[in-house]
Amino acid sequence: MGRPREFDEDAVLTGAMEAFRRFGFGGVSVRDLEQATGLKAGSIYNSYGGKDGLFDAAMAHYNVVVLRQRIETHIPEAAGLKGLRQFFLTLLLEPGGTSLGCLITNSAVEFGGDRTLPSHVTGGLRIFSDVLLARLRAWKRSGEIASDLTPEIAATRLLAMYQGILVLVRAGWDKPALKKMVQHEIDQMGETR
Amino acid sequence: MGRPREFDEDAVLTGAMEAFRRFGFGGVSVRDLEQATGLKAGSIYNSYGGKDGLFDAAMAHYNVVVLRQRIETHIPEAAGLKGLRQFFLTLLLEPGGTSLGCLITNSAVEFGGDRTLPSHVTGGLRIFSDVLLARLRAWKRSGEIASDLTPEIAATRLLAMYQGILVLVRAGWDKPALKKMVQHEIDQMGETR
């Protein structure tokens, strides 16, 4: 073996992740990443292969530490619609307001122009979509949501709504209006029509 | 007077607009813009003040030529919910598939990290939101949509849905699923509950 790494990998990935969330892949320079991670460029290339490699690692980190975390916190099956509502409403209360965005949403937009999406974009969307679908099916069986609701369609709708809210929050759109909309939307899913 | 301009301003703005839609402001270099517009860098700086100025002009162009055009084509008041459905469904049939995006959505995401949004981002969202609100109010009066529907909330929901669909399309998400979702969503607005 050789010399052990001096840095805390988790802190490095978190720092890089925040920079990428704020400014996007193209908006962050390697020197910015030195600042954000505490690592020098040489170490970044040595440990992650380069800017792309660090970005990839940061996205994977995001999917586990942010996305999956948020899912587990707010929408375990037992949390029901109340949890789902919180899951959406917390988007409007993010610390730093609009500054930090969703790395999945932002990357989908940034890289969607050419045809080489980072694999973790599709991966993150898939994680989210799968959980939504599973929850909706379970809640339909348990009577938590309206019986005439189609889980597949509702999952797509919630996925789109989620991405849309993230865009609007980032654009500085009126948060009270978004809040009212979310509440109305989720409440309606529970009503029998 | 001096030497007249040789270029067709409309073609220049359209070219710049397409480049920015595809790759974003940061993803397009001035040399790319020379290719996209046919102008040389000198002329770009002379006529638009620089890359920023051309981007601003391209966004204004987008709001008039693409956004307002789409609105007038699909959702005049007389078109009703049928028009609204087409308005959404055409997002899934865009030529070039996912390559061209919405300049408003993409710019909101790209510039939302720092606090200096291009003014035309908010402007474009406002245009769209205002039209939606006006139509929903009219359609509610005429009985085209359900009487228990709140125009303000529904407008916000449609705005978010629209942005979300644009993100998902750009991410290469399953289009048939999105299509089903849109149809179900619009149809539901017409049903009396």
Add this chain to the structure above:
DNA sequence: GGAGTTTTGAAACGATTATTCTAGAACGGA
């Protein structure tokens, strides 16, 4: 047909980009 003014195109600007190189420091195993 100059005079004055604006556009054009090409070259050149310094700054910044991602990446590589290099020398030395810090460890594990023998």
Add this chain to the structure above:
DNA sequence: TCCGTTCTAGAATAATCGTTTCAAAACTCC
């Protein structure tokens, strides 16, 4: 303790970035 390996820091790389400069070209107006 010394060897081999790995990591770190900083300088150096070539390329590209947005922008400026400048001389020639193309027009209007007097």
